[in-house]
Amino acid sequence: MTQRLPPSLTPLDTALAALLMGPDPLAPLELPLTEAAGCIAAANPLLAAEPSRDVAAADGWALCANDLVGASSYSPLLLTTAPAWVDAGDAMPAGCDCVLDADAIELSGPLAQVLAEGVPGQGVRRAGSDIDRRTPVAAEGCPVGFAALLLARAAGLDRMSVRRPRLRIVNVPGATVTMHLIADIVRAAGLDVQTHEAGARDAGSIAEAFGPAACDLLLTVGGSGVGRKDAAITALAQRGDVIAHGLALQPGRTAAVGRLGTVPVVALPGSPGHALAVWLALVLPLIDRLSARLPRRRTTLPLAGKIASSVGIAEMVLLAEEHHAWVPLAVGEWPLHAIARADAWLIVPASHEGFAAGAPVDAYLMRE
Missing domain, CATH: 2.40.340.10 (MoeA, C-terminal, domain IV)
Structure with missing residues (x-):
């Protein structure tokens, strides 16, 4: 049976409001850092200062800068005790606040002469200089990027609290290029995505591919038009509820929104341009709601x-x-x-x- 769009198209704002009605932000989950990239950060504990104490930033001699005033190659400063050697990353010895290069100290048997002055902090990483005390690993509501992962690893964390919607994509045969476009976008956004291919373009095969409603959002790709082989909307009507089919949106006029139980459903057109437009206009705001993402800039x-x-x-x-x-x-x-x-x-x-x-x-x- 041929599908027909209604004589009056549903305004975009109306369709979006219907789609957003009901879903609340998902509960946070703990993910390994290798899986957290792109997800939206939830509340995470504040990080401790890093480094926790002053450490050497370079290999050299650890000394107190105030003890070296006036030292030069023309006026060497004789030390009464040999200085301590530190490698980069070593904790600074008590009373030392600078690290001089190896050639700034001249050793002759038990005697040591300083050939250069130093300044406090020279060659030293101060406590808290990499990670300030009480720094969040990632701002809540923001995507987890490489900088947040860097902070987490430097602080010794191996997991992060995020929100990651589960997305199921059902591809109607004939829209594979578009399905891959949407799936690539979804994965780059850090979502948990599963893709499924309907066995055929008929309503029964498409409905069967919906599977159990074990997801937070269901997308169909293709089969939403008014042609004789476009049966995605019929399949949705058989398994759930069609809220609106035919939107006052271009590109994307043949898209539809509905529900499968409590799971929101968006039927994307098979054309890449139309599907991408509907993704941006309708799906992205819903994903942002589920992820508790801060407003996009x-x-x-x-x-x-x-x-x-x-x-x-x-x-x-x-x-x-x-x-x-x-x-x-x-x-x-x-x-x-x-x-x-x-x-x-x-x-x-x-x-x-x-x-x-x-x-x-x-x-x-x-x-x-």
Whole structure:
């Protein structure tokens, strides 16, 4: 049976509100550092100071700078006791606050002469200089990046508290390229993703691929249009509830949102550009809610050219940054070459006709 879109499309804001209704932030879980990258940090204990005491930053002689005033090769300072040698990383001996190079000390039997002055802290890593006392390993609500992992490892941690939504992707045969696009994005964002291929394009096969609702979000890729072989929405209706099919969003008009029990479901179109637009406009806000992520940053730049949009439908725009301005690459339809070049994106609300050239606009970065 051929699917039909409703005569009036569901506004983007309405579909998003319905999708966000209900899900609360997920409970944090402890993950090994090797799996935490890209996840959203939850509350983590504050780190202790590192190093915990002054240590040598270089190999050399440990001395007290105040005892070396005036020392030079022309006026050597005779030491009454031999200085202590330290290797980089060794704890500084009591009373010492600088490390001099090997050639700054001249040894002759039991005698030692200092040939250079020192300053407090020279060649020394001060206590807390790498990690200040009570530093968080990662800011709660922010993605775990390489810097957070560096701090965690330096502090001797092997696990981190994060929120990581579980995402199940069901691919409808014929949309494999798009499925890989979305799966790659999901993995880069640190989500726990499972991909499944429907046995065929009929509703029964797609519904069977839904599997048990052991996930926090279910995506279908492909089969959401109005063609005779597009049965993803029928499958969702058989297993769960269709909230809206046909959105006032371009690209992405044939997308749908629904629920499988309590699990939110988003049906993505099979076209890469349309699927990516729906991912950004609908799925990303839901993932941010589940992850308790802090609001994403936007970058404001003037437009290098005007953006024309139709009233009544939200249009997605791809942008490239050139000469400190946003250059519109694609509006409403996203060819692959525009996706590859894009630095940012924005949504023109359905109530707007677009933006004039030179107008400052806020855009989300494609890659943070």
